[in-house]
Amino acid sequence: MKFRNFKMVDYVIFGRGAFNQLGEIIAPHRKGDAPMIFFIDYHFEGNPAFAARVPLQGKDKIVYIDVTDEPKTKVVDALRDQLVAEFGTVSGIIGVGGGSVMDMAKAVSLMMNNPGSSADYQGWDLVKFPGVYKVGIPTISGTGAEVSRTCVLTGPTRKLGMNSDFTPFDQIVLDPELVRGVNKDQMFYTAMDCYIHCIESLQGTYLNAFSQSYGEKALVLCQEIFLQKEKWDDDADDKLMMASYAGGMSIAYSQVGVAHAVSYGLAYLLGTKHGIGNCIVFDKLEEFYPEGVKEFKQMVKKHNITIPQGITKGLSNADFDKMIDVSLGMAPLWENALGKDWKTIMTRERLRKLYEQL
Template identity: 30%
Template sequence: MGILGFLRGPREVLFGPGQRYALGTVTASLGSRALVCTDARFGGTDEFAELVRLIEGAGVHVTVFAEVLPDVPVHQVAECAALAHRVRPDVVVGMGGGSCLDLAKAVAVVIAHGGQASDYYGELRVPGPVVPVVALPTTAGTGSEVTPVAVLTDPGRVSKVGISSPHLVPHTAVCDPELTLGCPPSLTASAGADAFSHAVESFTAVRRTATPELATERVFVGKNALTDTYALLGVRLVAENLRRVVEAPGDAEAREAMMLGATAGGFALGSAGTAAAHALQYPVGALTHTPHGVGVGALLPYVMEYNRPARVPELAAVAVAMGANPDESPEVLADEAIERSAALLRSVGIPSTLAEIGLPSDRLRWTAEQAFQATRLVENNPRPLDVDALERIVRAAYSGDRRSLREEARPQAATTTTAGVR
């Protein structure tokens, strides 16, 4: 099989301490009227006021929507779009965590193409370019500043929904790690777990046959030579700095490394995609109302264990990126990757089981059934999934018994290999 390299991203990424001071110039280059989307917490800070002044100082009229809620309820897209229709922005600026950036991206779609957010659920349903988005993250986690997806919560659906399109990639990402210094330890840990999961899942995702049509048929094409580079960078930076930044929130060097790791993970997932841990988190999050990063972090070691028979070389590379001895055998290193990942997540307070998160014991099968409906994520998993397989992962993650997945996998390893040759 020839080498496949595929990568989507913003036209510009400005990364580093102090890069926020370029926001005025960046925004003014895209128009004279800006709609700024943020949440009440960040919207009440001195940093936010300063950022608005920078934009206004560049000659741009600013309208602020400072009501973004966690997990973006879909009705907020309509509310913000109604405001946008009155002020007719040339550019939408998202400032804050992933929810703020996702709302900015979804609103940019509705401003450009009309209708409502639900018209664009799924992949490749945005018909053309959207109002340009400038994304300025204040957490190191989602990578939304460089991705082609906006995730929303719709009360008419059990799990979260996404709008996925190359047109959703922000025009410019302004990533200033100094803006994460005020992020509390619990949010830092949850966001960091999300970033780590993005890197691991995109690096271990399915590898599809390289065809000229692949990038036009799918938003997320699977692992490839370019996303692998970003994924391993994300693994290394988060592994080296997550615990450090949780224990010492004022550590500027660690904050910088974490934001770079999150952005790298965003580049990886934005083209390769994520898989089973994210599919399962959606129903888990819906039932337990826990942060997204907590759910995927709790699930990730179990998904890695399930996928181990199909991804030993990749897991070995993950272990090396986390500091393991590269002279060990791939099999030993694959085990070490799972152990190191579980230990890292546990060290920053991510629960080790779904029982700790509060998943009801009578909803395990239901969780698997709901996760299976996330077709894009299920199909991106490197080892085939059905509802029974997803339930095995859920039950192992509920009880904390990763060994059950290892024992279950052994007789299937040969079958998987044979199927791959057909």
């Protein structure tokens, strides 16, 4: 048997107020007068108090990242070109925001040191050189992007990550204070990304003791937060941030499954955001994850969340074919969910019927 040699995040700091140590953390990684570039979710753009907490020095720069759409390869390439033209090189990229911002930070970091377009590296182990120093600081919990070895991008022909050992962050800062004030629905959709990570990992064919230990812990935390707690409090924020981390670790050493494979098609064609897309799909997956979907529906009801329905109504045959092509391109996800014979189980016709339910 051949075992995976697993690349993890190098350094992790966790705790309320940990963000205040960012200047101290990144100081040893500054290279001459090359700046640190801070990619910050554009929702913070009108928040001068938050901007004042960013430890800027010299030519350091804040770039606000519009997350209306999920990260696109052409945007990654344009940001890389802009930074090269302005500075030549940079000391590092710090991503502050949700999964889209952290994916953008990882991607631009890699593209600072790899030639061509980021679209050239969509796939597994295609990246040839380490990126510049990169830090991930989540401001919403659930995606697991802080520990993932991928940065998911929508390219000219597909939605697929730059999956490589060079992709994980060099440092993550987990500060539960940063998630205060997140919209309730958005918080839920993103948190369910973590819950779905756990279900797909724990029921997948790639499951092993490493991924199982993290997945089980993350699942218990999600159940406590969304089914047992009667009110949201600081403890819930702390535990959800750790659930996101553990859920990300679980899939990093195994894989996700049907919900993610199907939601990639929605994202590519319709621009559906990752968290809500997973919820829309998972809501219809009783056939594959009966207990998980039952519990998910209980969480939706308890927290009075609306899951959009009928989003594929009226699509053309060409539209369905494109979603099916994108989804079936996620071979490791399908193999984890259905086994090595997944191609005979998940036919195009069966996947078309599933998309028609959404």
